[in-house]
Amino acid sequence: MADLTSRSDPNVLAFLRDVRFLRSLVQIIVLIVVIALAIWLINNTSEGLARARIPTDFSFLTQPSGFQIDEGLVDQPHRRTDSYANAFAVALINTLRAVILSLILATLLGLFVGIARLSTNFLLRSLALVYIEVFQNTPLLLQLFFIFTGVLLTLPRATEPIVLPGPSYLSSSGLATPNLIATETAMWWLLLTIIGIGGGITLWRRLRAIRLETGRTTYAAEIGLSVMIGVTVIAWLTLRPFTVDFPEIGRFGYVRGKGAIISANFVAIVLGLVLYTGAFIAEIVRSGIQSVPTGQWEAARSQGFTYGQILRLIVIPQALRVMIPPLTNQYLNLAKNSSLGAAVGFAEVFGVARTMAQSVSVVPIMVIVMGIYLSLSLITAAVMNVLNARFQIKTR
Structure with a gap:
């Protein structure tokens, strides 16, 4: 028996000294502990909610909400008799409207200000720096309050608005602009536009390939863009896919059903998100441009390229490899910061959830809200990861 034990001990000790085995063992132990803690937390929470008689089911979603939402793509998108599920759907659409528009505008603003930070013009460079410092170093919530109460609510009343080109009208009630109403030929126009864009991109790529192979000037971008715009404009003039509905001013302000009325709440949250996030994007753009070696600039200048070219x-395509990861963080922050729209009365997901919590259990409501924001973040991160992989240098 002693001989058998002595022969097996070296094998056991060698097995225990195996780094791969020890790493796997530690991971298994940590996983078991995490699962046990999660089970304990879920059971403890369930028992606490049961003792407090707080419902956790989602049956309330089919019940009438008892409140209305006036903010949306259509007039009164949610009425008192509509369900809680419809209220969440309307709030999600409003959130997506604010997030997508703010994301596009903040990117454009950040790109412009980031380039301005590197300008040789002292005034332009200084203004860009002041903008960045002010909006980066003040809370977003404070900026939203200032934009809403200190700027938008101080505008003239809707009965005496500021007249803008269009015609459009700006007042403390929001922005009224012309609205496009689709006709029966709108789908045909959209189909032709998609075909034109596809044909323009195909032609551009083919002409660019010819230029790279032969060195001849093919004007690939100009011809491709001309095809896209030409097909779209010709189809528009031929089919007349939309009619224009102009806003009107009535006795008590904007006339409902005339033009597109954008509420002051929506303008405030979009403007706040754009100005705040644009300041951070500007610094990302600046650092990305500065990461490109100076030799790239000098070589391009020696070949006769203009600053814009x-x-x-040359510079922006290379800088994107550095810019995209931090841009992803800013886009995620923008999506989550849209929840501050509740502070200025915008009917987004969190604001509508707060209204719901006054009449139904807050637990399932918060679960839904967390799920919505988690989904937004995961989708945004997935799209940006694909874009990041597209621009990275591929090596063998």
């Missing part, structure tokens, strides 16, 4: 064709 250097940025568009």
Whole structure:
């Protein structure tokens, strides 16, 4: 028996000294502990909610909400008799409207200000720096309050608005602009536009390939863009896919059903998100441009490229490899910061959830809200990861 034990001990000790085995063992132990803690937390929470008689089911979603939402793509998108589920759907659409528009505008603003930070013009460079410092170093909530109460609510009343080109009207009630109403030919126009865009991109890629192979000037971008715009404009003039509905001013303000009325609440949250996030994007753009070696600029200048051509064709494509990861963080922050729209009365997901919590259990409501924001973040991160992989240098 002693001989058998002595022969097996070296094998056991060698097995225990195996780094791969020890790593796997530690991971298994940690996983078991995490699962046990999760089970304990779920059971403890369930027992606490049961003792407090707080419902956790989602049956309330089919019940009438008892409140209305006036903010949306259509007039009164949610009425008192509509369900809680419909209220969540309307709030999600409002959130997506604010997030997508703010994301596009903040990117454009950040790109412009980031380039301005590197300008040789002292005034332009200084203004860009002041903008960045002010909006980066003040809370977003404070900025929203200032934009809403200190700027938008101080505008003239809707009965005496500021007249803008269009015609459009700006007042403390929001922005009224012309609205496009689709006709029966709108789908045909959209189909032709998609075909034109596809054909323009195909032609551009083919002409660019010819230029790279032969060195001849093919004007690929100009011809491709001309095809896209030409097909779209010709189809528009031929089919007349939309009619224009102009806003009107009545006795008590904007006339409902005339034009597109954008509420002051929506303008406030979009403007706040754009100005705040744009300041951070500007610094990302600046650092990305500065990461490109100086030799790239000098080589481009020696070949006769203009400043705009250097940025568009040489610097920005290389800088994107550095810019996209931090841009992803800013886009995620923008999506989550849209929940501050509740502070200025915008009917987004969190604001509508707060209204619901006054009449139904808050637990399932918060679960739904967390799920919505988690989904937004995961989708945004997935899209940006695909874009990041597209721009990275591929090596063998």
